[in-house]
Amino acid sequence: MxxxxxxxxxxxxxxxxxxxxxxxxxxxxxxxxxxxxxxxxxxxxxxxxxxxxxxxxxxxxxxxxxxxxxxxxxxxxxxxxxxxxxxxxxxxxxxxxxxxxxxxxxxxxxxxxxxPQGLDLKEAMIIGTAGFTAALSIDQLEKHGLVKNKEAVICVTGASGGVGSLAIAMLSQLGYKNIIALSRKKAASEQLKQLGASQVLLLEDFLPEKSKPLAKQTIDFAIDATGGEVTSALLAQLRYGGSIALSGNAAGVTLNTTVLPFILRGVHLLGIDSVNVSMEERLQIWSRLATDLNICQQAxxxxxxxxxxxxxxxxxxxxxxxxxxxxxxx
Structure with a gap:
């Protein structure tokens, strides 16, 4: 060759x-x-x-x-x-x-x-690892109650990035209306709303001045691709029984929290790994990415x-x- x-x-x-x-x-x-x-x-x-x-x-x-x-x-x-x-x-x-x-x-x-049938080679890469990770996150949240509550308040962090932007489009396509996009980039606000976000929050307005293990309960579920202090703030604001699907560490690897959100509010922190997923689950998720989670036209x-x-x-x-x-x- x-x-x-x-x-x-x-x-x-x-x-x-x-x-x-x-x-x-x-x-x-x-x-x-x-x-x-x-x-x-x-x-x-x-x-x-x-x-x-x-x-x-x-x-x-x-x-x-x-x-x-x-x-x-x-x-x-x-x-x-x-x-x-x-x-x-x-x-x-x-x-x-x-x-x-x-x-x-x-x-x-x-x-x-x-x-998968329903995708071409270009669309498969529009999705790629970012979309695969977003779909894994949604799938896990559905297994922890999201699918039962179309009115759930869902916070998506790193919203202007690959995982975040595709997750917003997928959630919107599935019929969820209360999607909070959390981003550092004010310039991306209109684009995020076009993808399906009902509200865009700047990170500086979301993070508390002083970290607390428990805060006012405002969020039902979260897709978090950032980690660090963002995850800590999300845990404190999760409603009873809520869940976070965590897939990244762009905001840091340190988690500042206590056991209180877990034992007093029964929340779940779900780790999402896209690298070593079994082939059985991989094929299942890609099947969804070609059907109900296919958002290539909106991305x-x-x-x-x-x-x-x-x-x-x-x-x-x-x-x-x-x-x-x-x-x-x-």
Missing amino acids: EKFSGLVVNKQEDTVTYTVEPLTVDQLSPGEVLIEVAYSSVNFKDSLAVKANGGVIRQYPMIPGIDLSGTIVSSTDERFAVGQEVLVTGYGTGVSHTGGFAEYARIPADWLVPL LTNETTLAELPATLAQLQAGTHIGRTIVKLK
């Missing part, structure tokens, strides 16, 4: 660099299936992967990109055929295994999801190329990125 292009992260001493380089298949991690990548997507985790001390990549050089969709060009696994369209999110992709920011990817067959989406990708990664690191950016590779 001729050479192809990919974004490669290198590290020398304490300096991390990343550039688009010519590659060969021999530079890809091992796997039973070779995929011609059509699209990838850009996630917050990808911005950490190209950052010194980002805590994502530990072995260099590495091709980042935790998501990809494309067409199989060779396979030694009988479950997958040449010409079949597939997608990959999570596992070690773009972290310990060369990922989606290249025109070809070689992937273990056990990581592949056949492209805040930008499209970029490999050459332009570093600018998007810089926006994510600076906290100025809004919505979803997908990378067209084919």
Whole structure:
């Protein structure tokens, strides 16, 4: 096979660099299936992967990109055929295994999801890990009572980011009307309302001056992609029996709380991991993403190329990125 292009992260001493380089298949991690990548997507985790001390990549050089969709060009696994369209999110992709920011990817067959009917390759990456995480969060909240209460007050943090913006669109599509979007970005307010938010709160107005383990009960459920002091404030305001689906740590890893919300109000803090989800659950969630949670037409989406990708990664690191950016590779 001729050479192809990919974004490669290198590290020398304490300096991390990343550039688009010519590659060969021999530079890809091992796997039973070779995929011609059509699209990838850009996630917050990808911005950490190209950052010194980002805590994502530990072995260099590495091709980042935790998501990809494309067409199989060779396979030694009988479950997958040449010409079949597939997608990959999570596992070690773009972290310990060369990922989606290249025109070809070689992937273990056990990581592949056949492209669900109802989605094309571009739509699969509009959703990507961010949408998969949002759907996992909604699914868990439904199992903890959300599905019984269409009037529930639902707070979505990091609302202008990938997980948050897609979660708002999905909740709105499911018929929930009382969706509070919590964001640092005032400029995104109108876009968030168009997605389905009934109210937009700036983070500075939401966080209390002094943290308390219990506060006025104002929120039934929350989808939290930020962590830190935001999670602490949400726990204090959850109504009796409420739940938070927590999937991120952009606001920090420290949780300042007590046992009181749990033993006096019976609340639930639900951890959401999108990386190592079982294939059975993965297929179930992707089936929903192709049907009742398919919000590709409403999503805040930008499209970029490999050459332009570093600018998007810089926006994510600076906290100025809004919505979803997908990378067209084919």
